[in-house]
Amino acid sequence: MSYNFNSIEEKWLEKWKDEKVFEPRPEGKKFLLTVPWPYCNGALHIGHGRTYTIGDIVARYKRMKGLNVMYPMGFHISGTPILAFSKKIENGDEATINLYRSYLELYGDDPSKVSEFSVPSNIAEYFSDKIINDFTNMGFSIDWTRKFTSGEPIYNKFVEWQFRFLRDKKLIKRGDYPLLYSAEEGNPVGEDDILEGDTDKVSITQFTGVFFYVGDDVLLASTVRPETLDGVTNLFLNPKAQYCRIRMNGKTFIVSSRAFEKLKYQRDAEFVSNVKVEDYIGKKAKEPLNSREIPIFPAKFVDPDIGTGVDYSVPAHSVWDHVGLLEISEAPDYIYVIETKDQTLSMEDVRKKFGISGLDDKDKLVEATKYVYEKEYYHGKIVTGKFKGNIVKDVKDRISEDLVQSGIAIPIYETSRKAETREGNPVMVAVIKNQWFIDYSIEEWKEKVRELIEKMDLRPDSLRNQFLQTVDWIKERPCARKRGLGTKLPMDNAWIIESLSDSTIYTVVYTIIPFLRQMKFEEIDDELFDFIFFGKGQLSQKGEATRKIAEEARNEYLYWYPVDLRHTSYPHISNHLTFYLFNHVAIFPPEKWPIGISTGGMVISEGQKMSKSKGNVYPLLTIKRKYGADLFRMYLASNADVWYDVDWRTSEVENYSKKLDRFFSLLEDARNSKGEPDEKDLWIVSRMIDRITRSSKNYDSMKIREATVELFFNALNDIRDLENFSGKERALRAVKKFGKEWVLSLSPVIPFVAEEIYSMYGENGFASLQTYPSMENVYREQESEWNFIESIVEDFRSITKVSPIRPKKMIIGTAEEWKWKLLEESKSRDIKQMIKEATPERREFLLTLMKKKDLTQNIRNEREVLERYREDLARYLNVEISISEDASYTKKALPGRPAIRLE
């Protein structure tokens, strides 16, 4: 290490802070950039750093382009995770306690303090502090004076205002809604609450419970394939299971006892009596469509814990049923109701295909069922009944609805797989009554959002389609839960606004939060927000001081809003970002709607998804200590394009460190070099100027990777070539000509190094606040000359590669004057005509010209250039060089491509 990143970073952090470099005043052309606020329930790792780093690079670049940039940040604490963790710590859950101990250790705090985390707000506070620290250390140019959290009272007031507004606009409604639920815990359960819920997702599946009549009772058979009802041949009950009679809507139903336990959370169901399964097996039941009498058989494969524990059997379309009947040696008629591509799928063929010998081949049966289901679902045509001629997938839902409407079936919800909570209780589906929704299904609302999407600045381009698609399928979204941290629903305090719904327009709060903080808490109310955002009312009830602050807040809002760019990772597209658009459209006037959105990829580590078990999760803090912020930023910026995933590979990171080191010492040495550069070396200045200009365009379109590859890697390679050709001293003198501009152009990516070098070059201000460099390129000619020389070097190499001789001498013959003339002429004339008129010698040359349209011909004075470079070139290639005009040497030469003879 020739530079000590720790001391450099500390030094500049302090200076930035002292001079409030990143706390913008409302002056000039503004640029408001936001990145979703982090959820603070643990230490940040490299994955978290990415979006904020990209955000910061953009912020810093825009700042250098003369915009007044605000990059604010707050913290998200709503929802269940923090609550869940603190509860686990309170309950002594060992894994959680160890995890949080490790966080404390990481930050150098006393691990025994872990018990304090049993209070949720302590978790939020502790980690938000640490995140501020981590982010600051990463060099993020965040204005922390605008910080707030989704849990603080002022923010609660704002969200309450928002929800009353939505309610008044009739965008909020109530209804029954199925949710994953734990009866034992008395709560809905989310992914985090379910054992392996993150890796093996659980969703809600709708079953159709179909009525089969036996005397006065109804056997309630559940199915996910209501389209096969016409093909039913019998019912199956599990002879080992307990069944019971229950009453719902005045009818009595027979279901498994386990089913009743779950059903009562979905509808009003009342226990009547236990029943003996033997009393039903062997009897006949009447199916509801055509009142056919069908037998009831025993079957051990029927799981009393799935659906209702009553299975209707369609052996023509179900492998289970087919195999189940084989086992009890029953051979009913196979009634086919679905055909796939003009033929029916034979269950016997499927059984053989999958090598199923009996009901014990469970895995094979599951696989075969999936096969049959997919085939018949996507390609199956219904051949009987009301829906004849339709493809299953097109009418499946309608069939179920139709059965329910006809009064012969009810919907039943079931989990997509058997699951239990982390506390070990079964997960089931409960229908929550009077759930609150935001009704995103309203067509006029959608239409406005679509209009917004059409005109927004979206990156990458494919975002537009993804958003439009999301708008199409989005419907009502439950917006409140019964537990978690957050804002209470103003219409009903028993509910807490759900954590994504409480963070849809919070970006506007950044613009006014410092002013809200100056007010008396009681004075922050709906009237105030109406005034600030809509200019409504006079605030005549409020004090003089409050009115004045409110006025300022309104001006600040008008100045900063809307958000110019919101940057985040792609998983947010179909939820957060879409809600963000919907809510802005509903609440704000069009000129305050979002202007741009960009999405980026995630971070994987050592080629794999990050996970604790793989040991490839690196905390941000450790990375910063080990490599420094600039290195981290450089790696993230240049490893992958913004919208692709970055792969964090430690071995590669180490290599970056060497490069950054070289960059630093190179600029340091250049600064100390004395004297004017050699004219011949100025090609590097030309290349650099063009690089800096091109990179500005790349930064603009968020091609950050391309910018850094150009400005950093390719530039370093050029300088290496220059050093080799001209020697270190000369190279440094040339680098000195653009050192300052070079480092400024990279300052958005490596701000600390940039500041250090910038000041090393004798400048007083902050590199971070300089204008992005632009230099006039007056060295194009030198670059062309160098390109010419370089091509000779390449040719020399490719010859020596295949030729066995070790050359002592290189004789170069440049193209004769007549060739140049012909070339010139060919540009304005039909070359075929010229060939016809030409002498044999010229003709050959013209034919070559026709083939090689790419001849480099920037240098007209090749001989003169060669003379000038001869000495350097000879030293570099370690050969003696002579330039010959002798026809034997020039014969094969072309303009831009002199003939080379090695001896």
Place this chain on the structure above:
RNA sequence: GCGGGGGUUGCCGAGCUAGGUUAAAGGUACCAGACUUAAGAUCUGGUUCCGUAGGGAUUCGGGGGUUCAAAUCCCCUCCCCCGCACCA
């Protein structure tokens, strides 16, 4: 299935929305060499195949087509990843 994104030279990954200047950027790995007592670091050259002269042949998931010319455009096909919701 729907929607989105991909399949490129050992690996990662550009280029492909303006077809030729691309055997194909950059990184990494590997081989040879320089330096060094040695290793590491650094630097140089090389890494599809053939070739005693800067050349040629074959490559960009597979197949077909358009074109003087295709990794790049069109059609068909195979495979992979992500999202499809109440979870931050």
